[in-house]
Amino acid sequence: MKKLLTCIILSLFVFNHLKAQSQPTTVSMNKVKLEFMMDADGRPTYAIYYDQKPVIKPSHLGIKILNDVGMDSNFVVTGTEKTTVDEQWKPVWGEVSNIRNHYNQVTFHLRQQNKAGRLLDIVFRVFEDGVGFRYEFPKQNNLKYFIVSDEVTEFALAGNNKTFWIPGDYDTNEYPYTTSNISEINNQHMVNSSDDIAVRVAPDKYAVQTPLMMKTPEGLYINIHEAALVNYSAMQLHVDTSTYKLTASLVPDALGNKAYIGTPCHTPWRTIIVSNKATDILESKMILNLNDPSKIENTSWIKPMKFVGVWWEMQTGKSTWNYSARADTVGANGLLIPNGTHGGNTANVERYIDFAAKNGIQGVLVEGWNYGWEEWFGNWKEHVFSFVTPYPDFDVDAITKYAKAKGVVMIMHNETSASATDYERQMDTAFRFMNKYGYTSVKTGYVGRIIPRGEHHDGEWMVNHYVRVAEKAAQYHIMLDAHEPVRPTGLQRTYPNWMACEAGRGNEYNAFGHGNMPEHETIMPFTRFMGGPMDYTPGIFKVQDFTILPGKRVHTTLVKQLALYVVLYSPIQMAADLPENYEKYMDAFQFIKDVGVDWDDTKVIAAEPGDYITTARKEKGTENWFIGAVTDENGRDEVVPLDFLNKGTQYVATIYADAPDADWKTNPEAYKITTYIVDAGTKLKLKLAPGGGAAISIKLTTADTKGIKKYK
């Protein structure tokens, strides 16, 4: 890591009268400018501009403390420090192999003008693509342990921005996105009608989740989120629909408190990413840069991969997670009577292992392998699952041996039914079991109401729980894929074994839920993915006519499912459909076999939230490029220049395109695969069907290119 650190202590002085407080301090980088000032009441205030245009108008900052004087006013600045950092670092895995961390930092040291004289630092980092800031509470005699009752951070937007939002909810991020102006935000209907989400607790109708994506009337793209969420509850935003002011709203615990902390400490970073180009938002590394470096020293065991799994067949009704009809369906011998539809049985698992081995897919996930699924959901029960006890028809010894012989790794599944206390009790035992049987990854799940009861998925206690799981997993050299956790905030930099989260509306809602509309995947990268990878489970080829669930369907073409492997970044990617469905389209499946999961470089070629995204990525350690293009419900013609290829080099491009008559509604599974010689001068002309996409693999020309035409 190359680190250029310039530390300039600008001033360390005390204002003696409030008049001095009105002098703003300015810190810029390229087009991004931060202004900081104290208002007449001693309230810290900031504003952000992009290219002289206001992004955030003067907005107040501060923290409220339970049963104590608020840390939000009556302050004076006692000193200011400025620093510039320009460094490079290499993620263990990621969208690029090298990340530049370049910012101008300013720290304002504040002291409260009362007897306690409490100290608060506010630290801003100004990047070329936005601003991050956080509150830091120095060690001080008059403030040790305290309870945050509220955070009053404001984001006073400059206009009635177009916004891509989901309801603020303490327990879920799995709502579909609504596109509306700020003035029109009201989550009530969405919350009430989303009966496909198990637990919904929305604080009020003007609450929205972050990452919140916006576009100003002037065409600026703004994204508000947070980075490095630890020891604090998740930030939601409360919307004032008339003034366009957003205010931080923290997820409460059972008692309504927001965080329990003690000095010295700091909050997570509040992030505002801004650019006049939508593609810049997707390429921003600001959130990762605001996270701490890896706490795991030896990362050699952390390996991105693709996997298949016994899962979608349960989602679509071909089989079940549970082994028996009910927990009390027991025979005279006291044993559970099999229901005959249990998916996680040895023979079926071996079928998936065979498919994975045959097609070079590294991993096999099995859900419903362990006791507890008969009465697992909705009972708010403390102990539901054993994480070391397979169902009678899941022969863990035999499966372990079979997978090993076939060169496939098994992926563990630990659904906790949101009983986090019980999972913490069993975690060591569970991870030792994984070590014993050679499982190198675990998919966790938190479906239901949280235990400790009264806590929420996105509250401080659970925020720390997910980190504890990642840390404990790391001790056992296990990679983590957490479903239904708080949405990510870049912690994958600090815990690179935390490969992915769900924490968003995945492909599965096309099965059991009200579905994901074609625009969904053109919004997700601007929202949910801003914080980190998602286990979206793409790759559904049989997009309708599921075993059960009449009328349910995937709202894309088959080709768009391929494109998602590139557009939706994750170091673990599931090929989510059933082997028998892939076997009907093995030429299309070739793309999933080929596509990378770890990258040296990424270029977002075209993007507009809610409309389309086209992304090209260079596979790590190779010269292979993969392109994914997705569109919303409208078809789209697009030209993709391949100018990122090495000059003067010939490549073979395989283009997986929607058939000319393809349409997500009427003809979703129609596709056409063509192969061409391409080079850096090539401009690919893509035609995306309504709800469709395009997927392209580009490889260095091999010896045998005879018969392959040059693209023109």
Next chain:
Amino acid sequence: MKKLLTCIILSLFVFNHLKAQSQPTTVSMNKVKLEFMMDADGRPTYAIYYDQKPVIKPSHLGIKILNDVGMDSNFVVTGTEKTTVDEQWKPVWGEVSNIRNHYNQVTFHLRQQNKAGRLLDIVFRVFEDGVGFRYEFPKQNNLKYFIVSDEVTEFALAGNNKTFWIPGDYDTNEYPYTTSNISEINNQHMVNSSDDIAVRVAPDKYAVQTPLMMKTPEGLYINIHEAALVNYSAMQLHVDTSTYKLTASLVPDALGNKAYIGTPCHTPWRTIIVSNKATDILESKMILNLNDPSKIENTSWIKPMKFVGVWWEMQTGKSTWNYSARADTVGANGLLIPNGTHGGNTANVERYIDFAAKNGIQGVLVEGWNYGWEEWFGNWKEHVFSFVTPYPDFDVDAITKYAKAKGVVMIMHNETSASATDYERQMDTAFRFMNKYGYTSVKTGYVGRIIPRGEHHDGEWMVNHYVRVAEKAAQYHIMLDAHEPVRPTGLQRTYPNWMACEAGRGNEYNAFGHGNMPEHETIMPFTRFMGGPMDYTPGIFKVQDFTILPGKRVHTTLVKQLALYVVLYSPIQMAADLPENYEKYMDAFQFIKDVGVDWDDTKVIAAEPGDYITTARKEKGTENWFIGAVTDENGRDEVVPLDFLNKGTQYVATIYADAPDADWKTNPEAYKITTYIVDAGTKLKLKLAPGGGAAISIKLTTADTKGIKKYK
């Protein structure tokens, strides 16, 4: 175990009209009679009589379910079953070596007269010393998992009983007792003034804890408590001071809910012990009988014992738990700077080991041995202590070796600061550490506000936590002494490694608190001890002039401290004072060396709550008897016939008596030791000083009795 089981199915019929509901069913044993009937609204109703006198007037029964129809009315009886049980069983340790469990049981099968037709069984067990009853929810289609929002069990007392009560409080049982009539109960002043109790959460001013001891105007003794508290929150009693009706009031969780259960299930037993003799209340085994037999098969490793410990010296200010002044008192090397007053240091611990070894005391407890004590209290912090990291001056290897060489066992201390979630995370590691270093017992502590935040010490989640700790400890062959848990309900029968609890106002309040008045120990056996043993920490010889704490003192004579080893039953008993204080009175300390901790037999010779108790116990496996007599602030002359001794056998009795001029206030440490030959015909004349007592050891005559006079 001898088991005589007579099962008589009396009737299985359905009442067709409410008129039939008014026929009471009666079940009796000796003087105790239960009546059960359904009132006109289909509410189950019971009454209890003793010798024809009403103890509990007709009182309603039932459970309220959250967001559902209450299970408290609209019932009909669909069947009644009666059974008689008369069996004997042997506790692993206890006040007697053989316990008779003899009761008449009646089960009422109820069905609700509505569409759901829910089923509820109410089971009564009528003993010769009282009644236990519980609610049983059979497996049924229309009731699976549910949340108890309230229990409406009533105890309509027949009169304005004299009552020995402490405030109902969700988090503590450590209040001093108030003696008043029911009509005068009001806990407000006591709750407000008890600033010596760290966490106090009293639901309302008419709430009292159980065990609740009462005496009727007619002289009947009544005790209300519960047995086998698991999977449910603790029952408190709400007092109607005008009607004398008590109503069950369950401790809520963070959301106000009382219990999360699922059919088939049952509540704990509600117990009413009654007799016209106070001594019968103390000798009752009803609560133990209502608990399940031991779940631990091999109990050979469970061993009652006496112990000393590095503890009282911290309570009295000679030394400190913490090693450093503050958590941030660190030197240039980053290590804590010692404060010079740390009690748990190797040299000091070895001093206690020496004292224990020299005097045949089996165990040595050390508090403040592990990291975390600098900021342990009152911060509501999730992670405070490491349970495997000794302070730098506590050489665990050396101490382990030293203790082993001296034949002494070390007792572990795990103060959790009430962060139960964190303790559950560390428990396996902590117990493995104990196994490694040969610790066979652990004293746990729960000082502070509970985490999970919003839970209470006496709520369902914590109730189950304590059981989890006992179960986990048993897996590691570790005995448990839990401080600040819910008060016991006889679970020591089921988990015989759960030796004792604090859960009451111990001797320590004479140091840091407002003290325990002389009557305190004459009430405790009738209240706190009804559920099980308490680690009261008797044996303070230096009753005043502590290192710090001016004006604080123990409110007894020295001799009364000796008597407590017999009067207050526990299979683990601390000799709580400092070695240097014992060394001044080694002739008196001889009683502590001699006294048993496990018993073949117990005779309560005289007792009146609030006034006096005299108890004789026969040490297990020997012919030695020990007698303890305690009185309140009034002196007392008492005659104790030794008719329980073997007829025609001579014993040597050593009598530890208050000196003639002894008085807890003015001359507490004056005592006189005399030795006599006694036999079954002897009638000992004891003179107890105000706040005093007497302690007597009686052993079979040895060869050398020359010079010992016969008692007359």
